[in-house]
Amino acid sequence: MTNLKLFGTTALALTLAAPAMAQEIRFMCYSDGNECEVYDDVLSRFEAANPGVDVIVDVVPYQAILENLPVQLAAGTGPDMAKITDLGGLNQYYLDLTSHIDTGYWDNSFGGTLGWYRVGERQGYYGLHSQLTITGAFVNATLFEQAGVALPGPTATWDDWAAASRAVAEATGTPFPMAIDRSGHRVAGPAISYGAQYFDADGNGSFAGFDAFAEAFVGWNNDGTFARDVWASQGGATYQDAAQEFINGQLVFYYSGSWQVGRMDSQVGDLFDWQVVGSPCGPAGACSGMPGGAGIVGFEQTQHPEIVAAVIDYLAQEDVYAEVAARTRNLPAHLGVASKGVQFEGASPAAQAALNAFAADLPDVSPIAFAYQGYPMNRAMFGITVERLSQAIVGELSVADAAARMGDDLAAALAESK
Amino acid sequence: MRGQGASAPAPLSPAHIARPRGDSLALRVIAPVMRLVEIPMVACQRLLGINRLAWVFLAPNLVLFGLFAFLPVILNIAYATTGGADVLLADRPYVGVRNFALLGDCANYLDPNSCREDKFWRAVWNTTWFVTLQVGIMVGFSLLTAIILNREIRARGFFRAVFFFPVLLSPVVVALIWKWILQREGVLNAFLDWTGVGGYNWLVDADWAFGWSVFLSVWAHMGFYTLILLAGLQAIPRDVYEAATMDRASPWRVFRRITLPLLSPTMLVVLVLALIKGVQTFDEVYAFTGGGPGTATTFIIQYIYEEGFAGAPRLFGLAAAASLLVAGVLVVLTLVQLWLNRRSANG
Numbered sequence: 001m002t003n004l005k006l007f008g009t010t011a012l013a014l015t016l017a018a019p020a021m022a023q024e025i026r027f028m029c030y031s032d033g034n035e036c037e038v039y040d041d042v043l044s045r046f047e048a049a050n051p052g053v054d055v056i057v058d059v060v061p062y063q064a065i066l067e068n069l070p071v072q073l074a075a076g077t078g079p080d081m082a083k084i085t086d087l088g089g090l091n092q093y094y095l096d097l098t099s100h101i102d103t104g105y106w107d108n109s110f111g112g113t114l115g116w117y118r119v120g121e122r123q124g125y126y127g128l129h130s131q132l133t134i135t136g137a138f139v140n141a142t143l144f145e146q147a148g149v150a151l152p153g154p155t156a157t158w159d160d161w162a163a164a165s166r167a168v169a170e171a172t173g174t175p176f177p178m179a180i181d182r183s184g185h186r187v188a189g190p191a192i193s194y195g196a197q198y199f200d201a202d203g204n205g206s207f208a209g210f211d212a213f214a215e216a217f218v219g220w221n222n223d224g225t226f227a228r229d230v231w232a233s234q235g236g237a238t239y240q241d242a243a244q245e246f247i248n249g250q251l252v253f254y255y256s257g258s259w260q261v262g263r264m265d266s267q268v269g270d271l272f273d274w275q276v277v278g279s280p281c282g283p284a285g286a287c288s289g290m291p292g293g294a295g296i297v298g299f300e301q302t303q304h305p306e307i308v309a310a311v312i313d314y315l316a317q318e319d320v321y322a323e324v325a326a327r328t329r330n331l332p333a334h335l336g337v338a339s340k341g342v343q344f345e346g347a348s349p350a351a352q353a354a355l356n357a358f359a360a361d362l363p364d365v366s367p368i369a370f371a372y373q374g375y376p377m378n379r380a381m382f383g384i385t386v387e388r389l390s391q392a393i394v395g396e397l398s399v400a401d402a403a404a405r406m407g408d409d410l411a412a413a414l415a416e417s418k
Numbered sequence: 419m420r421g422q423g424a425s426a427p428a429p430l431s432p433a434h435i436a437r438p439r440g441d442s443l444a445l446r447v448i449a450p451v452m453r454l455v456e457i458p459m460v461a462c463q464r465l466l467g468i469n470r471l472a473w474v475f476l477a478p479n480l481v482l483f484g485l486f487a488f489l490p491v492i493l494n495i496a497y498a499t500t501g502g503a504d505v506l507l508a509d510r511p512y513v514g515v516r517n518f519a520l521l522g523d524c525a526n527y528l529d530p531n532s533c534r535e536d537k538f539w540r541a542v543w544n545t546t547w548f549v550t551l552q553v554g555i556m557v558g559f560s561l562l563t564a565i566i567l568n569r570e571i572r573a574r575g576f577f578r579a580v581f582f583f584p585v586l587l588s589p590v591v592v593a594l595i596w597k598w599i600l601q602r603e604g605v606l607n608a609f610l611d612w613t614g615v616g617g618y619n620w621l622v623d624a625d626w627a628f629g630w631s632v633f634l635s636v637w638a639h640m641g642f643y644t645l646i647l648l649a650g651l652q653a654i655p656r657d658v659y660e661a662a663t664m665d666r667a668s669p670w671r672v673f674r675r676i677t678l679p680l681l682s683p684t685m686l687v688v689l690v691l692a693l694i695k696g697v698q699t700f701d702e703v704y705a706f707t708g709g710g711p712g713t714a715t716t717f718i719i720q721y722i723y724e725e726g727f728a729g730a731p732r733l734f735g736l737a738a739a740a741s742l743l744v745a746g747v748l749v750v751l752t753l754v755q756l757w758l759n760r761r762s763a764n765g
Binding site: 067070071074075086089228229232233234235236237238377379380382383387390391393394395396397401405408413416417418 | 501
C-alpha cells in the first residue's frame with residue numbers, strides 16, 4: 001500500500017512538473033515602436049515548430065536595458081537573450097553562436113555589423129543586428145514653403161542649413177530654427193563632419209578634433225539657432241529629444257534618426273509636409289550621419305545555449321528578418337533584405353520616402369562613424385560628450401575647458417575599464 | 419551552576435499563571451498557543467539565564483538590522499576602497515584611499531573648475547547652497563505658518579490641511595506638477611503671456627532653475643515641519659501668555675521673550691531634521707530639472723547615483739566613497755539631533 005502511494009505521488013508530481021520542464025528562454029526586449037510585439041508574434045511560430053521550447057518576451061523600458069541589464073549580467077542573473085544597443089560594451093557576456101549557425105550565411109547577410117559586437121580577442125558571431133539606424137535630419141517642408149525659402153541641396157553644409165532654418169523661423173514666427181537630440185550618439189555624425197577623429201593612432205578613444213564642432217554647436221545654442229531647451233534644460237547625460245517640438249510645428253530642422261520615422265508618420269499625419277534630408281556636410285569635407293541601432297544577442301550564462309542560438313538564427317533568416325523589418329518599419333541590416341528593398345507595412349508615402357532617404361544616406365557614413373558605433377567605450381564617450389557640451393552651453397565651462405575635461409574624463413574612464 | 423541563570427527566579431509553571439475571570443473566546447484560543455510558546459521560552463531561560471534571554475528576543479531584530487543596515491555600510495566601505503568597473507567585489511582591485519584622494523584632489527575647494535572631480539565639488543557646493551537656503555526659508559515659513567495656524571482664525575482646520583497636503587504627494591508628482599507649471603509652455607508662462615508681462619524659459623536659466631528647486635522643495639516639505647512646530651506651540655502653557663497680556667507686553671515682545679525660547683527645543687529638532695532631509699535631496703529635483711541646466715541643480719545624491727549607476731563605466735568605487743562622505747555628514751547631524759533631543763528631554 002505504501003509503495004502504491006509513493007508511486008502515485010511520484011507520478012502526480014511528475015505530471016504537474018512537466019510544463020515546468022519545458023525549455024524556457026527569456027528574451028529581454030525594449031521597443032522603439034512595435035518591435036517586441038512583432039518578435040512575440042514571429043517567435044510563436046518558432047515555438048510551434050519546436051515543441052517544448054517557450055520563448056518569453058519580457059518587454060522592458062529602454063532604461064532597463066541600459067542600467068539594469070549590465071548589473072544583472074555581472075551578477076549572473078541576466079536573461080537568456082536580449083535586444084541591446086551597447087553593442088561592444090557587453091561583449092564579455094555574449095554567447096558565441098559560431099558553432100550553432102551557418103557562419104557563411106551570417107557573413108554574407110550581416111557583413112560589417114557583425115564587427116560591432118566583437119571586442120579584442122572575442123571575434124566570434126554574437127549579435128544579430130536587428131534594427132539598423134542612421135542619424136539624419138527631418139525638415140518641415142511646409143514652413144520652408146510658407147517662408148519662401150528654398151531647401152538647401154544635398155551638399156549643403158551645417159552653416160547653410162543654419163542660415164536657411166533661421167530665415168524660415170524668422171519668416172514664419174516658429175520658435176526654434178534647429179534642434180538636435182541631447183545625445184552623444186546624435187552629435188557624433190556632425191562632429192565627424194567637423195573633423196572629430198574619435199580615435200587616436202593606437203585605436204583608443206579620443207576627442208581629438210572635437211573642438212571645432214563644440215565651438216560651433218555652443219555658439220548655435222547661444223545665438224538661438226538651436227533650441228536651448230533640449231540641451232540646456234537637463235543635467236547629467238540624460239537623453240532628451242525634440243521630436244515633440246517638430247511634431248507640434250515649432251521646429252524647422254530636427255536632427256535625429258531613422259527610428260523616428262514611425263512616430264513622425266503617425267503623429268504628424270497631414271498637419272504639414274515633412275521630409276528627410278540626411279546629414280549636412282561640415283568643414284572637414286564629410287557629410288556623415290552616425291549609424292547605430294539595436295541587436296539581439298544571447299548570453300553565455302544561459303542554461304540553453306543551443307536553443308538561444310536557434311532562436312537568434314531563426315530571426316536572422318531572410319524571410320523572417322524581412323517580415324520583421326517591414327512590420328516594424330526599421331531599416332534592415334541584412335544585406336539580402338536591403339538589396340531587395342523593403343515595402344514597409346502601413347507606411348505612408350512620406351514615411352516610405354523618408355526611410356528610403358535614410359537608406360540612401362548610408363554610403364555617406366564615415367568609416368570613423370562605423371568604427372565609433374562598434375567601439376566598446378562609446379557609451380562612456382557619448383555620456384561625457386553630453387555632460388561637458390551642456391556645461392559649455394550653459395556657461396559653466398568655456399569650450400576649451402569643456403574639451404579638456406572631455407579628454408580627462410575619457411582617460412579616467414579608460415583607466416577604470418581596464 | 420549555569421551562570422546567571424542559577425540565581426534567576428524559577429519560572430512559573432503554566433498552572434500558576436492567574437487567569438482572568440470570565441475568559442473570552444479570544445483568550446481561550448490564545449492561551450493554549452501561549453502555553454506552547456512558553457515551553458521553549460522556559461527552556462531557553464533555564465539554558466541561558468534570565469539576563470542573556472534578552473539577546474534571544476533581540477536576535478531577530480539584530481539579524482535584520484545587521485543584514486539591511488550594517489552589511490550595506492560594510493559593503494559600501496569595501497567598494498569605496500576598490501576600483502574598476504566590475505560589479506562583483508571579488509573582481510574589483512583594491513585601491514586603498516585612491517577614490518577619496520580623487521574626490522579631494524583640488525587646487526581650490528571653492529572653485530570646482532580647479533578640482534579633478536569637478537562634478538563632485540559642484541554637487542557639494544550646490545547642496546550646501548540649497549540646504550542653507552531651503553532650510554532657512556522652510557523653517558522660517560513653517561514657523562510663521564504654525565503661528566498663524568495656532569490662532570483662532572476662520573477655517574483653521576481647512577488651512578492646516580491645505581498646508582499639510584503637499585507632504586502627502588509623491589516627490590515625482592510634486593516635480594511633475596511644478597514642471598508643468600514652469601516649463602516654456604507651462605501654466606505660469608501662459609498666465610504671464612495673458613497679462614502681457616511675457617513668459618520666461620525658467621528651467622533653462624541656471625539661477626532660476628536653482629531658485630525654483632528651492633521653492634519646490636520648501637512647498638513640498640514645509641507642511642511637515644509646520645505640524646511639528648504647531649505641536650510645539652500648543653505645548654506652551656496658555657497661562658504664560660495670559661501673564662504677558664496682563665503685563666501689557668507687545669506681541670513682538672511676547673514672541674521674542676516667550677514663544678521663541680519655549681519653542682526653541684522643537685525648533686532645533688526641526689532644524690536638524692530639515693538639514694538631514696536637505697542633504698538627502700534627490701528625487702523631486704532630479705525629476706524636476708534632471709540636475710540641469712548643466713550642473714546647476716545637481717546635488718550630491720544625484721552625483722552618487724550618476725557615477726555609480728547611470729554613467730558608463732559605472733564608477734562604483736567613486737560613488738561609494740562619495741556616499742561615505744555624505745554618510746559622515748549625516749551621522750554628525752544625527753548625533754547633533756540626538757544630543758538636542760536628550761538635552762530637551764532633560765529640561
